[in-house]
Amino acid sequence: MGAPSALRDDTSLISHAVVELARRTHFPVAFGGLEHDGAVHVTTIVGARTRSIEGLVVHESRGLGGRALIERRPRMTLDYRTSRTITHDYDRAILGEGIATLFAVPVLVGGAARGVLYCGSWAQTPIGDAQARPAFDVAGELGTELRVRAEVERRLSAAPTVEGGLGAGAREEIRESYAQLRSVAATVGDADVRRRLEDIEARLAALTGDAPAAAVDSDLHLSRREIDVLACAAVGSTNGEIAASLGLRETTVKSYLASAMSKLDASTRHAAVTRARRAGLLP
Structure with a gap:
């Protein structure tokens, strides 16, 4: 039995956003997913050299993305391995891919975090406005699409x-x-x-x-x-x-x-x- 149409739509939107994230920021690795039951389920990965990120589920407050999700603001670490500001629940996935610098941007819809987009590199890479601004734009566009679709569906169902x-x-x-x-x-x-x-x-x-x-x-x-x-x-x-x-x-x-x-x-x-x-x- 196939996935529900709404889930297929979500996957399609995330897939496009992650591809755009990689294209606009020029980071070698990009991935992301939407929030379900208090956790971000990564469904799209672009540029990875290994399969360690596949199936990653990031819970609220855990790891870099979990903090971005609960705090509803971007989070960054230049050296993931040595970072003391995050939990290291997902080291197997992130370090398994060899990621050093990781940037996590929440997808906001009506002030609530609906997902997280990540971009990273295998070397320590400073993140300035030239990289951050496109990431914010992609997350904002995804949030807009999710908000519009939800509002249309709400009105039609009612x-x-x-x-x-x-x-x-x-x-x-x-x-x-x-x-x-x-x-x-x-x-x-x-x-x-x-x-x-x-x-x-x-x-x-x-x-x-x-x-x-x-x-x-x-x-x-x-x-x-x-x-x-x-x-x-x-x-x-x-x-x-x-x-x-x-x-x-x-x-x-x-x-x-x-x-x-x-x-x-x-x-x-x-x-x-x-x-x-x-x-x-x-x-």
Whole structure:
């Protein structure tokens, strides 16, 4: 029997994050996992020369990662073997790989630590901002994806249904989630993370069933920002609220709204939202 879909999703997200961690920090070894039952279960390893880290489970407060998990802040040691600031429960795994310098960054979701990402080297390697900043960015992007997915799943599971489909309350929940998701995605700099968030947006939008893909007008194109602004307007946000949510100036929001209304041949924002939904551009 296969793993639950949620677990497969978690593994996929961690796998991408660890690969990105190695690529951006240029550390030879990277690994990480999410927290389950008070322990971090390492599921992805990149660059290791041995198999000693495979299956590693790091408990709260134990080792470098356990401290990062419980303290919810990055932890580092330049010489793991001689460090007196951590427990050495996992020496067999870490020293077995020959790691000297180890950097552990917690993955935070809503202030809670959901996992830990590690990068390390076989020699003692000073960690400056050039290495630390990319690690923080990767952990932050992973936290964003986990938060967005959890919120979408929460709203969908709580949404009531009627015979044959979604009820009015469920549709509004989906539309509000969609607007919030676009607001979050607008702040993400990494193109691959943004693409995956867009995939979630598309699946979420399709749940309303208002406009099948075949109904989309191929000649009608709204920019990403125009859709962002319309998605927020669709749930009743004012121009000021939209500006705060998307990190824009209010005058810029008005400009995007005006452009979207013109493209949709709509005289009001309400009409623009309605036509965008009919075109399959909004849920």
